Amino acid sequence: MRVPRLILIEQARRLGWPGLAGGVLLALALGYGLLGLLPARQALAAMTRQLAEDRAQLAAADAIPSGQRVSVPASAQLDDFRRNLPAQLDATGAIDRIYVLAQQEGIALARGEYALGLDPRTRLARYQVLLPVRGSYPQLRRFLHGLQAQLPALALEEVDLQRKQIADSELEGRIRMTLYLAR
Numbered sequence: 001m002r003v004p005r006l007i008l009i010e011q012a013r014r015l016g017w018p019g020l021a022g023g024v025l026l027a028l029a030l031g032y033g034l035l036g037l038l039p040a041r042q043a044l045a046a047m048t049r050q051l052a053e054d055r056a057q058l059a060a061a062d063a064i065p066s067g068q069r070v071s072v073p074a075s076a077q078l079d080d081f082r083r084n085l086p087a088q089l090d091a092t093g094a095i096d097r098i099y100v101l102a103q104q105e106g107i108a109l110a111r112g113e114y115a116l117g118l119d120p121r122t123r124l125a126r127y128q129v130l131l132p133v134r135g136s137y138p139q140l141r142r143f144l145h146g147l148q149a150q151l152p153a154l155a156l157e158e159v160d161l162q163r164k165q166i167a168d169s170e171l172e173g174r175i176r177m178t179l180y181l182a183r
Contacts, residue, residue, distance in 0.1 A: 085153050085182040088125045091116075094151055094179055095129070101150065105143045107135035118183065125181040132174050137161075140171060153180045 012020060086094055095114075102109045110132040117126040133140060140161065147154055154177055161173035 082123070082182045085124070085180055088181040088183050091125075091127050091179065091181055094127075094154070097150055098129070098131070098147065101143055101146045102133070105135065105139045105146070107133055107139050107143050109133055123183055125183050127179040127181060128176070129179065130174060130176050132172075133161075134170060134172050136169050137171055140173075144175075147177070151179065154178070155180065 015023070099109060112129055112131040114130075115128045117128065118124075119126065133143075135143070144156065144159070148156070156175065156177050158176040159173070160175075161171045163171055
């Protein structure tokens with residue numbers, strides 16, 4: 001059923017400005033409820049279900065006697081950790097990935113300083129890298145995120161960035177990082 005336009009105009013005039021303002025506010029509240037509150041309520045329900053599942057799983061784990069639990073010895077955890085690290089011979093490949101990431105982001109990397117350190121106590125090799133960098137802030141940020149994503153054995157130790165002038169969009173600085181390697 002189609003309502004003629006003339007009837008709608010007549011009803012709007014009868015309500016006046018206060019009635020129209022109330023109708024608009026009512027429509028806005030309904031829109032907010034549908035577009036804002038309904039998704040939040042659904043997310044809350046999903047989180048409540050997840051919490052109930054997690055509590056049930058925790059209760060099931062607590063029900064197992066401590067003598068029957070499977071525990072991984074610390075030495076096995078350490079060996080697993082070392083297996084996940086790149087080998088000392090793969091250090092050049094990791095350094096090449098750093099330079100490829102920088103090139104993809106359009107960052108100028110000057111010649112860096114590299115130092116290899118061996119720790120006899122942990123049987124790990126530490127490859128310390130100091131790289132002078134130049135690029136915009138978004139480029140450098142994407143570069144650092146890419147480093148952490150592609151090289152999980154790389155630890156950022158220091159990021160020192162500065163502008164020569166306030167109006168410059170290019171940043172200059174240096175990044176000190178350590179690549180941990182298995183020997």
